[in-house]
Amino acid sequence: AQSVTQPDIHITVSEGASLELRCNYSYGATPYLFWYVQSPGQGLQLLLKYFSGDTLVQGIKGFEAEFKRSQSSFNLRKPSVHWSDAAEYFCAVGEGGSYIPTFGRGTSLIVHP
Amino acid sequence: DGGITQSPKYLFRKEGQNVTLSCEQNLNHDAMYWYRQDPGQGLRLIYYSQIVNDFQKGDIAEGYSVSREKKESFPLTVTSAQKNPTAFYLCASSGSQETQYFGPGTRLLVL
Numbered sequence: 128a129q130s131v132t133q134p135d136i137h138i139t140v141s142e143g144a145s146l147e148l149r150c151n152y153s154y155g156a157t158p159y160l161f162w163y164v165q166s167p168g169q170g171l172q173l174l175l176k177y178f179s180g181d182t183l184v185q186g187i188k189g190f191e192a193e194f195k196r197s198q199s200s201f202n203l204r205k206p207s208v209h210w211s212d213a214a215e216y217f218c219a220v221g222e223g224g225s226y227i228p229t230f231g232r233g234t235s236l237i238v239h240p
Numbered sequence: 241d242g243g244i245t246q247s248p249k250y251l252f253r254k255e256g257q258n259v260t261l262s263c264e265q266n267l268n269h270d271a272m273y274w275y276r277q278d279p280g281q282g283l284r285l286i287y288y289s290q291i292v293n294d295f296q297k298g299d300i301a302e303g304y305s306v307s308r309e310k311k312e313s314f315p316l317t318v319t320s321a322q323k324n325p326t327a328f329y330l331c332a333s334s335g336s337q338e339t340q341y342f343g344p345g346t347r348l349l350v351l
């Protein structure tokens with residue numbers, strides 16, 4: 128069965144600094160990979176997804192993620208964080224045909240002014 | 241605009257009462273899902289449906305029930321058998337390749 132690990136429960140960065148949120152997965156074949164963002168009291172919004180092809184994926188709000196098969200990772204990056212990026216971020220992995228992705232426990236991003 | 245709506249935004253349940261959370265989508269998606277979210281525990285799957293008139297239990301189905309009579313609708317009932325219902329409930333739908341789109345959520349509180 129697939130699994131997802133987000134090793135950091137909380138990440139604190141200063142506004143304007145770069146950001147990298149880690150995601151590691153366990154799955155035998157090439158997985159479907161997702162990053163979602165959740166603001167307090169809101170639903171999840173899809174930031175980006177990877178199915179195949181170019182391993183560097185561009186998303187909304189200036190985010191990108193890179194699929195590294197050798198490291199079983201799909202880390203989320205942003206070159207310059209804005210205060211409005213403070214939220215909970217979830218990584219998810221799916222396998223073809225199951226329609227049920229597995230979610231990580233989330234990383235809470237705190238942005239200092 | 242296409243999307244997923246959930247209502248109400250807040251719901252209060254009395255002891256021994258069943259309550260129903262609404263989820264509607266106009267994305268023409270076949271699959272729909274219900275998740276429960278508690279602080280520090282991520283998302284836990286309650287029920288899912290891949291087609292009308294069919295649904296399957298997820299990881300924490302006890303104390304919950306669903307129906308899928310229409311493609312657009314997937315209501316969740318929290319029954320009196322669910323002893324700890326206070327949580328944030330999220331509905332999602334997907335059309336293909338497991339890309340899920342989420343509604344705004346319903347927060348259920350116990351009086």
